[in-house]
Amino acid sequence: MPDIVINADALQSFVFSLWRHAGSTEHEAALVAEHLVMSNLTGHDSHGIGMIPRYVAALSEGGLRLNQTVSVVKDAGALLTLDGLRGFGQSTAWQAMKLGIERAKDSGVCVVALRNTHHLGRLGHWAEQCAAEGMASFHFVNVAGHTQVAPWSGTDGRFGTNPFSAAWPRPGKPPLVLDFATSSIAVGKVRVARNKGQSVPEGCLIDHTGAPTTDPSTLTQSPFGALLPFGQHKGFGLAVMCEIFAGALTGGYTTHADTRPTTSAIINGLFSVIIAPEAMDAPDAQQQADAFLQWVKESPPAPGQHIYEPGEPERLCRQARLDQGIPVDVATWGQIQQAASKLGFPESGLPQVREA
Numbered sequence: 470m471p472d473i474v475i476n477a478d479a480l481q482s483f484v485f486s487l488w489r490h491a492g493s494t495e496h497e498a499a500l501v502a503e504h505l506v507m508s509n510l511t512g513h514d515s516h517g518i519g520m521i522p523r524y525v526a527a528l529s530e531g532g533l534r535l536n537q538t539v540s541v542v543k544d545a546g547a548l549l550t551l552d553g554l555r556g557f558g559q560s561t562a563w564q565a566m567k568l569g570i571e572r573a574k575d576s577g578v579c580v581v582a583l584r585n586t587h588h589l590g591r592l593g594h595w596a597e598q599c600a601a602e603g604m605a606s607f608h609f610v611n612v613a614g615h616t617q618v619a620p621w622s623g624t625d626g627r628f629g630t631n632p633f634s635a636a637w638p639r640p641g642k643p644p645l646v647l648d649f650a651t652s653s654i655a656v657g658k659v660r661v662a663r664n665k666g667q668s669v670p671e672g673c674l675i676d677h678t679g680a681p682t683t684d685p686s687t688l689t690q691s692p693f694g695a696l697l698p699f700g701q702h703k704g705f706g707l708a709v710m711c712e713i714f715a716g717a718l719t720g721g722y723t724t725h726a727d728t729r730p731t732t733s734a735i736i737n738g739l740f741s742v743i744i745a746p747e748a749m750d751a752p753d754a755q756q757q758a759d760a761f762l763q764w765v766k767e768s769p770p771a772p773g774q775h776i777y778e779p780g781e782p783e784r785l786c787r788q789a790r791l792d793q794g795i796p797v798d799v800a801t802w803g804q805i806q807q808a809a810s811k812l813g814f815p816e817s818g819l820p821q822v823r824e825a
C-alpha cells in the first residue's frame with residue numbers, strides 16, 4: 470500500500486492536541502508529541518506515531534496513567550531509585566534523566582533506576598537528553614513480561630526486545646548515539662512490515678514450530694512464533710543482562726510465567742548510568758575518541774558502502790524527513806485515525822496529508 474506524507478510540525482501539533490484531549494497536561498502532551506515524532510524523523514517508525522493506537526488501548530484499560538510524577542523510592546546521592554507509577558514513559562524517563570543529569574553534574578556520576586514505567590519509546594532519545602547536557606551515558610531496558618524473543622538455541626518467545634543505548638557527547642559536534650533492540654529487529658518493525666504487506670528479512674523470525682519464517686503475522690496471529698536475538702549468543706547474552714539490570718536491579722520485575730501481561734500496557738524498566746566526562750581523570754578523552762573515529766572512518770569502504778558513526782543514519786534521516794515530510798503507511802494512519810476517534814478527538818484536528 471502506498472505511503473502518505475505528513476509535515477513534521479503538523480504531525481507534532483496533532484499528537485500534542487490528541488494527548489491534551491485525552492487529559493495530559495501541556496507539558497506531558499508536548500513531551501509525548503516531541504518523542505513520537507522524533508522517532509519517525511530518525512527513521513524509527515516502529516516507535517513513532519504508530520504507537521498511538523496501543524497507547525490509547527492501554528489508557529482505556531487503565532494500564533497507562535496520565536500526568537504521573539516519578540516517585541523517589543531511594544535517594545542515595547549518586548544512586549537514585551524511582552518508580553514511574555505506570556506513567557507515560559515519554560514523561561517519566563524525561564524526569565528520571567533530568568534528575569540523574571543534575572546529580573551527575575554534582576557527583577560526577579549518577580546511577581538511575583526507573584521501574585514500573587509505561588513504554589519509554591526510543592531509548593536513544595534519553596541518551597540524547599544526557600548528551601545534550603554534556604553527559605556520557607549507557608542504558609539497559611527490559612520489556613517486563615513480554616515474550617516475543619526466543620533465547621539463543623530456543624524455539625519459543627521468552628523475553629522482550631530489551632533495548633540497549635549509549636551516547637558519547639562531543640562539544641560542537643553531534644553526539645555518538647548507539648541505540649538498538651537486542652532482537653534481530655524491533656517488534657514495531659514487524660508491525661510496520663505487516664501493515665505494509667511486506668515480509669521481514671530472513672534470519673529474524675521463527676514460527677510456532679521453531680522453523681525460520683519471513684511472515685510478520687507470526688507475531689500477531691496465534692499460533693505465535695518469535696523473534697530471534699541479534700548476534701546469536703552475544704545478543705541473547707546482552708538481552709539477559711538488560712532484563713536483569715532493568716527488571717530486577719531497579720526493583721521492578723522480570724519476565725516469567727507469573728508476569729505475562731494481561732492488558733495492552735507495555736511496562737519498561739530502565740537502568741541508566743550517567744557520567745560527567747570532565748569528572749574522570751581523562752583530559753584527552755575527546756581527542757582520543759576523535760582519533761579513533763577518524764582512524765575507523767579511514768577504512769576503505771566496501772563497494773557502494775559508506776562507514777557511518779553510531780547515530781549518523783538517524784541524523785541524516787531526520788534532516789531528510791524534516792525537509793520532505795514523514796512517510797506513514799496508510800494502514801498505520803487508518804489505525805491512528807480510529808484510535809483518535811475512540812478518544813472522541815474531532816476529525817477537524819487531523820493534520821493535512823499528501824500522497825507520497
Ligand SMILES: NC(=O)c1ccc[n+]([C@@H]2O[C@H](COP(=O)([O-])OP(=O)(O)OC[C@H]3O[C@@H](n4cnc5c(N)ncnc54)[C@H](O)[C@@H]3O)[C@@H](O)[C@H]2O)c1
Pocket residue numbers: 513515516588589590591592593610611612630631632633634646647648649650651652653654655656658737776777778779780781782783
Ligand atoms: N522501549 C522499548 O521497549 C523498546 C524495545 C525495543 C526497541 N526499542 C527501540 O526501537 C528502536 C529501533 O531499534 P532497532 O534494533 O530496530 O535499531 P537498528 O537495528 O536500526 O539499529 C540502530 C542503531 O544502529 C546504528 N546504525 C544503523 N545502521 C548503521 C550503519 N550502517 N552503520 C553504523 N551504525 C548503524 C544506528 O545509528 C543506531 O545506533 C530503538 O530506538 C530502540 O530503542 C524500544
